[in-house]
Amino acid sequence: MxxxxxxxxxxxxxxxxxxxxxxxxxxxxxxxxxxxxxxxxxxxxxxxxxxxxxxxxxxxxxxxxxxxxxxxxxxxxxxxxxxxxxxxxxxxxxxxxxxxxxxxxxxxxxxxxxxxxxxxxxxxxxxxxxxxxxxxxxxxxxxxxxxxxxxxxxxxxxxxxxxxxxxxxxxxxxxxxxxxxxxxxxxxxxxxxxxxxxxxxxxxxxxxxxxxxxxxxxxxxxxxxxxxxxxxxxxxxxxxxxxxxxxxxxxxxxxxxxxxxxxxxKFPSCGLTQTSTQGILEIMKENQVTAADIDKIEVRVGPFASTVVGHFEIGRNPTMNAQFSIPYCVSNALTRGSSELTHFEEAMVRDQKIAGLAALVHVITDPAVEKRDQRAMEMDVRTKSGQSYHKRIDVPRGSPGNxxxxxxxxxxxxxxxxxxxxxxxxxxxxxxxxxxxxxxxxxxxxxxxxxxxx
Structure with missing residues (x-):
């Protein structure tokens, strides 16, 4: 003992x-x-x-x-x-x-x-x-x-x-x-x-x-x-x-x-969505990308994150469905330019613009990413004009060292x-x-x- x-x-x-x-x-x-x-x-x-x-x-x-x-x-x-x-x-x-x-x-x-x-x-x-x-x-x-x-x-x-x-x-x-x-x-x-x-x-x-x-x-x-x-x-x-x-x-x-x-x-959603939200906001700021430009987004995360937040379906609790969803959090940040508490209210979650954009966000399971950190992600954004942007974030804003x-x-x-x-x-x-x-x-x-x- x-x-x-x-x-x-x-x-x-x-x-x-x-x-x-x-x-x-x-x-x-x-x-x-x-x-x-x-x-x-x-x-x-x-x-x-x-x-x-x-x-x-x-x-x-x-x-x-x-x-x-x-x-x-x-x-x-x-x-x-x-x-x-x-x-x-x-x-x-x-x-x-x-x-x-x-x-x-x-x-x-x-x-x-x-x-x-x-x-x-x-x-x-x-x-x-x-x-x-x-x-x-x-x-x-x-x-x-x-x-x-x-x-x-x-x-x-x-x-x-x-x-x-x-x-x-x-x-x-x-x-x-x-x-x-x-x-x-x-x-x-x-x-x-x-x-x-x-x-x-x-x-x-x-x-x-x-x-x-x-x-x-x-x-x-x-x-x-x-x-x-x-x-x-x-x-x-x-x-x-x-x-x-x-x-x-x-x-x-x-x-x-x-x-x-x-x-x-930094953002009012599951910890496993923090790096993806941060990543898309940084890509938007650095490259002047908007929601209208998006052709496809791929987000690579570990198995644990993929299971918990790799999907978006509106069920009995729209706020929680959005909080625990990388596709929603990325689409929300793209559409509204930030991630705020009001963005997770039911009316905001049910916005059809968000639903359409979320369908373009594909979460891919990659065990190698999880070895760096449970919250780590890699994001590839492809625009309709053929431009591609890559972002890797291992630990989100608000973590020790950041x-x-x-x-x-x-x-x-x-x-x-x-x-x-x-x-x-x-x-x-x-x-x-x-x-x-x-x-x-x-x-x-x-x-x-x-x-x-x-």
Missing amino acids: ELENRLVEYAVDTKFSDIPQKPVNVVKEIILGIFGSIAAGAYSGECVSLAQLLKEMGGKPEATILIHGGKLPGHCVAIANATMAQSLDYDDAVVPGVHIGCVSVPAALAAAEIAGGCSGRDFLTALTVGIEFANRLNTINFASFYGGFHGTGVCAVFGASIAASRILGLNAEQMRDAIGLALNWAGGSGQNNVEGVHAVSIVAGIASQGGIFSAQLAQRGVTGPRQFLEGAKGWASMFGTSKVNPELVTGELGTRYELNKTLFK EMTREEQIARFRQCAVFGKKPLPEKNIASIISMVDAIENMADVRDLIPLMIP
């Missing part, structure tokens, strides 16, 4: 002063991004239905449903806020499509309300430790893409559990039980993404709910498996093909931060904050930006909550 012991020790003992500035800055960007994605996604179809159902069920008023308002039990609020955060797929992610912030931040915020308050420094520490723990698990299996499981449900539940446990004040033994209990919430199907259904975001909600619920159970003495990682039926056996590299999981723990590899999306600027991050948050049915007032937007930027100086992070209810 050496690896489990080391991970629990890290989860319990890490202090804010132990954390380097880089991961602190990354977690601040995650928090700001999640607040924005919650505001943007709050009135998506599944989020409205979920919020209504939870309010009908009622319960102890422990924490606040953001944007919608109202108080419910903490685990109910976690599933609601996390689902909102993931519903438009404009939140942070790590390869191979694991969304940790949308699961961890809502659980931590609910825990802060249950605990009667939490300083910004403690909030940052709890989230940094939890998110890093989830990232360390992800290193075990990201190369095989979790088979049919959904990486968010498999990994991010632990980020939520640890963050909530820290804020609720669990001791080492309770923390270990909380992590073990969280193992029983790990799961979710990747088929949700392939079909573009609402269950994609519900997976994040369930993981967040499981995270805070496991912490509350452990706080009350409920036990979980101690060998949650390397046990005969532990996480590695269930999701990691039993192959655990100790160096990847616990090497330089506390100094090397896997969370620094977080992707902050980070978005602070100004781009703020612009992204502002776009989200005013997109939804209930846009946030400008004074609220400005306050959230400044408060999150200096969150380590906040006496109580609950002061952010009223700003998220327009």
Whole structure:
């Protein structure tokens, strides 16, 4: 149980002063991004239905449903806020499509309300430790893409559990039980993404709910498996093909931060569509190509990307069908010159101009491309006049080494904050930006909550 012991020790003992500035800055960007994605996604179809159902069920008023308002039990609020955060797929992610912030931040915020308050420094520490723990698990299996499981449900539940446990004040033994209990919430199907259904975001909600619920159970003495990682039926056996590299999981723990590899999306669609969207926009800018010029576009991606986003059919959820489609994202950028949240609303998705252009976009499966990066792509554009243009992008804008600027991050948050049915007032937007930027100086992070209810 050496690896489990080391991970629990890290989860319990890490202090804010132990954390380097880089991961602190990354977690601040995650928090700001999640607040924005919650505001943007709050009135998506599944989020409205979920919020209504939870309010009908009622319960102890422990924490606040953001944007919608109202108080419910903490685990109910976690599933609601996390689902909102993931519903438009404009939140942070790590390869191979694991969304940790949308699961961890809502659980931590609910825990802060249950605990009667939490300083910004403690909030940052709890989230940094939890998110890093989830990232360390992800290193075990990201190369095989979790088979049919959904990486968010498999990994991010632990980020939520640890963050909530820290804020609720669990001791080492309770923390270990909380992590073990969280193992029983790990799961979710990747088929949700392939079909573009609402269950994609519900997976994040369930993981967040499981995270805070496991912490509350452990706080009350409920036990979980101690060998949650390397046990005969532990996480590695269930999701990691039993192959655990100790160096990847616990090497330089506390100094090397896997969370620094977080992707902050430039465009509001699946991470696997980012390079294709970026590529066509660059070709347009560099060569003055327009939609009217296109004869054919070929996009080469790896098998995983081809399966998840290599198609475009409008089904029961047009927004998600478009978000998880390279043909749509490329055609949209060609037609509208950008990629914005409004472009994924149903009326925009059903535009016949887009459908006609999408038929000219051919996604080709190429295993060699995937060896460079899961998100890598090569694009060949042929025009009606016979011109050909080639673009290769291995990692998208917003990735480590190609980070978005602070100004781009703020612009992204502002776009989200005013997109939804209930846009946030400008004074609220400005306050959230400044408060999150200096969150380590906040006496109580609950002061952010009223700003998220327009």
